[in-house]
Amino acid sequence: MSNTINWRAKTFNQLSTNELYDALKLRVDVFVVEQTCYYPELDDCDRVEGAMHLLGYNDEQLVAYLRLLPKGVSYPDYVSIGRVATRADYRGKGIGHPLMSKALEVCEQQWPGQNIKISAQEHLEKYYKQHDFVRVSEMYLEDDIPHIAMLLDKSSIPNT
Numbered sequence: 001m002s003n004t005i006n007w008r009a010k011t012f013n014q015l016s017t018n019e020l021y022d023a024l025k026l027r028v029d030v031f032v033v034e035q036t037c038y039y040p041e042l043d044d045c046d047r048v049e050g051a052m053h054l055l056g057y058n059d060e061q062l063v064a065y066l067r068l069l070p071k072g073v074s075y076p077d078y079v080s081i082g083r084v085a086t087r088a089d090y091r092g093k094g095i096g097h098p099l100m101s102k103a104l105e106v107c108e109q110q111w112p113g114q115n116i117k118i119s120a121q122e123h124l125e126k127y128y129k130q131h132d133f134v135r136v137s138e139m140y141l142e143d144d145i146p147h148i149a150m151l152l153d154k155s156s157i158p159n160t
Contacts (some may be wrong), residue, residue: 004100005064006057009106010049019055022062030085037143048073052110054103056095063090064099068107071114078151079107080116100131104152115153122146132156 012018024041031037045051046067049126056064067083074080081103086095107116120128128150129135136150 004058005095007098007102008057009068009102010053010055012051012053015053019053019062023053023055023065025044026062026065026087027083030088031083034088035145036141037145044071050110052094052106052158054099054106055100056099058090061087062093063087064104067117068103070111074119075117077115079111081107081116081118096127097130100128104131105144113154115151115155117152118150119147120150122148125143125150 002055050070051066054066064086131154133150136151139146
């Protein structure tokens with residue numbers, strides 16, 4: 001693994017065929033196969049107006065991905081981040097925090113000052129807290145996996 005991750009933030013229409021394939025393959029590998037969640041991975045949100053895809057490449061391999069959605073798509077009053085995935089053989093190698101930091105940077109560029117809400121797997125609460133997200137719900141099951149709602153309130157963070 002090289003030490004440099006090449007981050008690419010693109011709209012659906014800006015994605016090359018190979019980038020789209022890489023993103024969908026990683027999402028299916030992680031969420032459908034690895035987590036055995038049989039659900040419609042292609043949910044029509046990938047190509048909504050304003051949706052952004054953040055891809056992290058190490059050399060020519062996609063190793064990290066997430067999707068950013070504008071206010072009104074996942075939540076009426078919040079921007080959202082979802083489909084956060086790191087390739088299995090790259091977990092524990094320091095990619096997750098730079099992925100989320102880059103996501104927050106892209107959110108601020110696209111939607112300045114907007115609060116962000118996520119549906120996080122409960123066991124990742126500490127990870128998201130390190131990026132200033134706060135738990136705002138009790139545990140609920142999503143595809144039989146414990147989840148919690150978390151919010152990043154931009155007004156509560158200094159210098160935002």
